[in-house]
Amino acid sequence: MDALLTVVQTINSYLSNYVLIILLIGTGLFFTIRTRFVQVRCFGEGMRRLFGTFSLKGGKQKSGMSSFQALATAIAAQVGTGNIVGACGAILVGGPGAIFWMWLIAFLGMATNYAEAVLAQKTRRVDPDGTVHGGPVYYIKTAFTGKFGTFLAGFFAVAIILALGFMGCMVQSNSIASTCNTAFGIPTWVMGLAIVVVGGFIFLGGISRIASVTEKLVPVMAIIYLVGGLAVIIANIGQLPAAFALIFE
Structure with missing residues (x-):
């Protein structure tokens, strides 16, 4: 196990410190420039389109989800325990200045997300x-035809199942169970079982139930997230100037 851990840590070190950083920033810059800073240029229009149809009643459009439901589902998939644990880990390893670089990559990543969404819309398939049906698998096969495209799409499908279906879920459920055990003394297996039951009930209901739950849960989660963050900042307001100074040091 120690040998395997060493191999995984070595690979992770190269991926995190070199490959992923170059790809994330490079791709974000490319799409930001090609879209003429769409994350800034179209920010107002995006907000109008989103909150112009704001509803918590589960209303649907032809696509099966309202604009707000689509946003809530996307946020639910990307903002959660991983962000809390990840941000804490980044500060622990790289200091408060690491948050600034997370902001920068997130800003560039908005253009990347936009490009992914456009590609998904352009290549989607609608049954009678x-x-x-749509997503990366479809635009990968559109961009790369033949056996190579099929291989890439298949590899992505398998990788995303492993990453989100197993590895990502294990990390997040472990974070929840460990935190509840530390804070409230709840056994980790009890919390793990509760997560499985609740998650299974939601997921087995299909995209309609997922959208219905996330549109109600995500606003509450976001408010708690922001209020909790502000409370921490206010409680440590005296350290704020030094934290900003570390960005440039």
Whole structure:
């Protein structure tokens, strides 16, 4: 196990420190320039389109989800325990200045997300019954035809199942269980079982139930997240100037 851990840590070190940083920043810069800073240029329009149809009643559009439901589902998939644990880890390893670089990559990543969404819309397939199919697998096969495209799409599908279906879920459920055990003394296996039951009930209901739950849960989660963050900042307001100074040091 020690040998395997060493191998994984070595690979992770190169991926995190070199490969992923170059790819994330490079891709974000490319799409930011090609879209003429879409994350700034179209920010107002995006907010109008989103909150112009704001509803918590589960209203649907032809695609099966309202604009707000689509946003809530996307946020639920990307903002959660991983962000809390990840941000804490970044500060622990790289200091408060690490947050600034996370902001920078997130800003560039907005253009990357936009490009992914556009590609998904352009390459999606709609069945006669109205069911919509789309995503990276479809635009990968559109961009790379033949056996190479099929291989890339298959590799992505397997990798994303492992990453989100197993590895990501294990990290997040472990974070939740460990935190509840430390804070409230709840056994980790009890919390793990509760997560499985609740998650299974939501996921087995299909995209409609997922959208219905996330549109109600995500606003509450976001408010708690922001209020908690502000409380921490206010409690440590005296350290704020030094934290900003570390960005440039």
